[in-house]
Amino acid sequence: MALNQDPKIINSLIIRQASTSLSIKSLITKIHMLSNSGRSNGFAQLFDPNSILDKSHLIAAYLNALEAFDENQNSSKSIAMEMLLFASFTRQIDRAVMFAGAKESNQFVFFSDSKQLYRKIKPLLNTDSDFMPSIDQTAKCAKKLGIKIAKTQDSIKLAHMLLFQKIAVSKIKD
8 A cells, every 4th residue: 555655755755846937838748748758657746835735745645646546546547647636635637736736937846756757857947946835834825725723833733634634535536
């Protein structure tokens, strides 16, 4: 089962705050071409940073997407899209793209499970840094996700529990 995976898998994930001079649509097209070329078995997905609580949000969505595929319960044809569905707490692709998909703005969160694929994509990125939202950004995102918290570290822990609960509930088809 995916949720019992070796911690090395989680440690090898690439989660970066990034920007590009390309349109998001062009970048996604290039990522798709790069991920389907050569022997790269990985994938990449782009997210709206205002819809992602922090790295744990994406890791939970990723692990749930893997589990959905392992159990033949996936709603989409790709791990990348399945992950977006879980990150958005929905099983409807249009709603997921509108809610947590990267927007035509300067910043997005880049996620990949392949360092090889990331090295191919990195030249397309203008900026690239660790995704480490501030407590203020996390609290603002939590509110957007329907999770009301104070701007304290204990509240962030509570937000994680509520986030994981929302992801689990989203496994029920809507």
